[in-house]
Amino acid sequence: MTGRVLLTLLVLALADPAQADHAAECRLGAQEIERDFPLPQVTRAIDAKQLHILVVGAGSSLLPGSSGAKNAYPARLEAALAAKLPGVAVQVSTDVQARRTAGEMVTSLPAALAAAKPALMVWQTGTVDAMHSIDTDQFREALEHGINIARSAGADVVLINAQYSPRTESMIALGLYAENMRWVALQQEVPLFDRFSIMKLWADLGTFDLYSATKKLDMAERVHDCIGQLLADLVFQSAKPDEPRAESGR
Amino acid sequence: MTESPYERKAVHGSGTERDLRLDLFRGIALWLIFLDHIPSNAVSWITIRNYGFSDATEIFVFISGYTAAFVYGRAMQQHGFIVASARVLKRAWQIYVAHVFLFAIYLAEIAYVAHSFDNPLYTEEMGVLDFLKNPDVTILQALLLKFKPVNMDVLPLYIVLLLWFPPMLWLLLRTPSVALVTSAALYSLTWWFDWAIPAYPSGTWVFNPFAWQLMFVFGAWCAVGGAQRLSGWINSPGMVGIAAAYMLFAFGIAMTWYFPRLGVFVPKFVSDIIYPIDKTNLDVLRIAHFLSLAVITVWFVPRNWRGLKSPLLWPAIICGQHSLEVFCLGVFLAFAGHFVFTEISNRLFMHVVVSAVGIGIMVATAALISWYRSVERGSGPRPPSIQPGYAEGGA
Secondary structure: OHHHHHHHHHHHHHOOOOOOOHHHHHHOOHHHOOOOOOOHHHHHHHHOOEEEEEEEEOHHHOOOOOOHHHHOHHHHHHHHHHHHOOOOEEEEEEEEOOOOOHHHHHHHHHHHHHHHOOOEEEEEOOHHHHHOOOOHHHHHHHHHHHHHHHHHOOOEEEEEOOOOOHHHOOOOOHHHHHHHHHHHHHHHOOOEEOHHHHHHHHHHHOOOOOOOOOOOOHHHHHHHHHHHHHHHHHHHHHHOOOOOOOOOOO | OOOOHHHHOOOOOOOOOOOHHHHHHHHHHHHHHHHHHOOOOHHHHHOHHHHOOOOHHHHHHHHHHHHHHHHHHHHHHHHHHHHHHHHHHHHHHHHHHHHHHHHHHHHHHHHHHHHHOOOHHHHHHHHHHHHHHOHHHHHHHHHOOOOOOOOOOHHHHHHHHHHOHHHHHHHHHHOHHHHHHHHHHHHHHHHHHOOOOEOOOOOEOOOOHHHHHHHHHHHHHHHHHHHHHHHHHHOOHHHHHHHHHHHHHHHHHHHHHHOHHHHHHOOHHHHHHHOOOOOOOOOHHHHHHHHHHHHHHHHHOOOOOHHHHOOOOHHHHHHHHOHHHHHHHHHHHHHHHHHHHHHOOOOHHHHHHHHHHHHHHHHHHHHHHHHHHHHHHHHOOOOHHHOOOOOOOOO
16 A cells, blocks of 8 residues: 555656646546456447446445535546547436445345446445444345346446545444455456545545545535546546547546 | 463473563564554554465464463463363453453544544444444443454454363363364364354454464464474475465465556456455465464574574563553554544654554553562562462463
């Protein structure tokens, strides 16, 4: 972990120092993104000019307030992907509800998938399982089960792990669940969006002060916006690995 | 640990002097556990869990088993089963009290966080504080060892291991091989039937005692003569070669956790076999990694190594000699360290300071306890036949 931080600092030291805008802030997390596994259904959907994505998640896929839905990462993902894919109708729908474990989400998956018929299911989970210390075998089984349901409904899957939350770190043991998600992602050959490491990197570099106590929404909104953008990068690059990376213009 | 005359004789005469390597490596394990327990601690990249499958917990449990057999085995031989068992149970009670004390500190920390922290980004995560709304249930479940906060799983494991230890020790002193086979059988049955101890509000214990007892009993078995039986084997260059190769393999795999791009070099069938690496049930890969580490350590650090008397290693040795106190202090200091990160600064410099100061406090406290015990023993009113400190000696 520290190795990566040092590496990033080195890259920053060598790079153009005039990177102060918001998009550049987000870019700092980009190296954490892996694109080892393809997303064939998404590729097909892009070729057909119609991409439908379903985000399944719990409380950390939400923002409070009246404009919460507009500023949370699912909506930001939609905007960022639409910008990357001109001419493609990008639509992101959500099945998001706070305080759900992976197992609880799986029970509502068939209905949600049948309603949305997505080419891609983005699945954010792990936090609530860690908070309730769900048995890790059960957690892994739920993940595998959910991935299989999505695949048989004709959707690719991207997993998103927990947020990095430094204040509550001594209360929620995320490590075990993050590891188990990584293993399931590897074995099922599913891309993992490592939200935890990206946010940890932002905290280490001072991009965002994730320790701060505030009722204001501005930082939370910027974090969600960055997550949406990086997620769009992951989806785009996994689905279209041959095309040049569309980040130079950002 | 005391220095009563009995301690100079090992249970089965495996030497005339206390093996300082045990104290040294237990002391180091305590430091590593402390560093790992401070959330987000950048200094924890030096700890062994980042470079292979096993971590300091295996070292701690193994050495604790070794010293428990060493101390209570002698008590059992001299004073019989009842007296030795009573001492083991007294020790378990002390650990229970220590655990409850740490839980009180934990409650104080989280009540503070609940009171002071708010951020719309973390609405979900703050739900973890909900249990403060019904403290009656939570505290009761904590006293029953079913509700265990993060990083407070080792002491409950230790308590259960000690409760099961008297009959095991009895068996170890008669037929060590049968005892070890019994322990391994329990381990295997646990994997076969998924035996576990339930936790509150859901899930199971993070360290499954039915599985982890194998490491403890293996340590005890080594103390009652097993180590000597294995010595020819352990010290053979072939064995060291195998151990080194395995450590290298584990190192390579561990690197793919931190640099996921290296993952392409791990064939799928390998990852299908090794994952999940189950810490709760003491995965075989972890045992093998610990054994490799032990073989290599014993190869480089012989029992009579002169460095063991060097003042450079004294801080680790003294911590290893007062393991319960230092362990509990480490848990507390990890809470305090996290508090410093959240309230004062979380820059890299602060990580280094908190880690170094924490270890300094651990060493100073261990030295103070040593001094205190020696004063008590030297001028205490108690007759020497009671052997003060015997039962609480670092087992």
